[in-house]
Amino acid sequence: MSHIRAATRTGPARLRAAATTAVLLTAALSACSSDGAPPAGSDAKADGGGANGRPATVTVTPHGTRAKAGEPVQVAAHGGTLASVTVTDARGGTLTGSLSADRLTWTSDRNAAPGTAYTVKAATRTKDGTNGNAQETFTTASADKVNKVEWRPGDTTTVGVAQPISLVFEHPVTDRAAVEKQLKVTTSSDTEGSWGWMKDWSGKDRVDWRPKEYWRPGTKVTLDARLNGTDSGTGGWFVRDYRLAFTVGARQVVKVDLDRKQLTVERDGRTVRTFPVSGGTPGPETGSWRGTEVVMAKEGTIRMNSETVGLGDAYDQKVDYAMRLTWSGTYAHAAPWNAAYFGRANRSHGCIGMSDADAAWLYEQVRVGDPFEVKGAETKGEVAVNNGFGDWNVGWDKWRTKSALR
Incomplete structure (x- = not known):
């Protein structure tokens, strides 16, 4: 810290400058103290020893009324060592931290937050046994912009x-x-x-x-x-x-084979039920996505409008037992108007359709987070990693490269 280095300079003028740039916590006098703050610059000796019964002094970074946020709080003892440090905010929250091995410095585990008032309390001890207590407050500047x-x-x-x-x-x-x-x-x-x-x-x-x-x-x-x-x-x-x-x-996996036009529910590795379905009509716009899609939400009865997914006025109707699988509009749902195609042909606009009875049963069985593993030659491609929770369509080694810490 610049103010600590300044305090080690020699010469009267430089010592006076150090006294103004360093934020010193003058320790409250102990019973054996004889006067107020030590002479300017005497606190710069971080050798663990006091003089003439004076308690150690302490510096705190950051400091002031518009201190910089986003950095750890640091407390340093001069002319002694730190026995303990507590840092609290105005709401009663605490910044935990740790002492250095020589007990000359303390550093918080977390950064100071913006727009927050902090109180720092430090207990010190000198080599000759003089105890002291010091206190300082600082307030960080408010955030210009908040991310949620x-x-x-x-x-x-x-x-x-x-x-x-x-x-x-x-x-x-x-x-x-x-x-x-x-x-x-x-x-x-x-x-x-x-x-x-x-x-x-x-x-x-x-x-x-x-x-x-x-x-x-x-x-x-x-x-x-x-x-x-x-x-x-x-x-x-x-x-x-x-x-x-x-x-x-429970481990529940929904497997959709659009070549065979059927859906199978497996729970804990055992088949629970299989029934016929109809997927998307083959084509770049109406085909179904393949890959692993994850149930994002169970939305019940919803209105589906083709204009919201770029398909013009192809459809606009209410749909029951809607289970969302992608952000681009893929659902598993009841589609009684397609009953003639269940188990026979893929003739939807991309969703996985089934009878009312089968949809009602499936809706009761699945939960958010269950995977739908979809395959089929007539699909239009693999669902993107960001289209819903397509995370599983990336191999593990490639997924790990997406971390900012790799």
């Missing part, structure tokens, strides 16, 4: 084995490594996984965490996104933390 986060899945939910953790940012994230360092995933089954960055279907920056393989059923997962005080770059500051926890349910 939307996340999936929901907190305290139970999800299928293919559900990734997905964070979508309101503004661009240009310092992806700084953000990713603050994202901690904890699992009860020691699951191997990795973050992967992409552009969401909406065009916003997004990062997903997926396991190497489908989740183990029963796994409990926690995300601690300790983002408060992190600068995302041009997108602005994060001013809060995010935390979510969820549980993985």
Whole structure:
């Protein structure tokens, strides 16, 4: 820190300059102290020894009323060592930290957040046994721009084995490594996984965490996104933390074979039920996507309008038992108007259609996060990684390269 270096210079003029540039926490006098602050510059001797019964002094960085956020809080002792340090904000929150081996400095584990007032309290001790207590306050400058986060899945939910953790940012994230360092995933089954960055279907920056393989059923997962005080770059500051926890349910996989025009539900490796379906009419616009698609939401009865997916006025109708699979408009749903084609031909506009009875049963069975593994020669291509949760359509080695920390 520049103010500490300045305090080591010699000469009266330089010592006076050091006294004005260093933010000194003058320790409260102990019972054996005889006067106020030590002479300017005497605190610069960081050798663990005091003189004449005076307590040690302390410097804090950052300091002032418009201090820079996004950096750790650092406390340094001069003329003694640090016994303890506490840093609290106006809301009662605490910045934890650690002392150096020589107990001359303390550094917070986390960065100072923008627009926050902090109080620093330090207990010191000199070599001759003089104890002291010091206190200082500083306030960080407010954020000019705030970045917010939307996340999936929901907190305290139970999800299928293919559900990734997905964070979508309101503004661009240009310092992806700084953000990713603050994202901690904890699992009860020691699951191997990795973050992967992409552009969401909406065009916003997004990062997903997926396991190497489908989740183990029963796994409990926690995300601690300790983002408060992190600068995302041009997108602005994060001013809060995010935390979510969820549980993985039974291993249920829906397999759709559009060559055979049938759908099979497997649970824990055993076939539960198979019934006929009809996929998208072959073609670049109406064909179905192939690959692994993950149930994003169970939307019930919805209105489907072809104009919203670039298909002109091909259809506009209500659809029952709608299970969303992609952002581009792929659903599994009831399609009684296509009954003549179930099990015989693919004649939809891209969705996976089935009878009312089969759709009602499937709707009750599946949960958000269940994978639909779709294959077929008449499909129009593999679903993109950002089109819903297409994360599983990227091999593990390639997925890991999408991390900002690799």
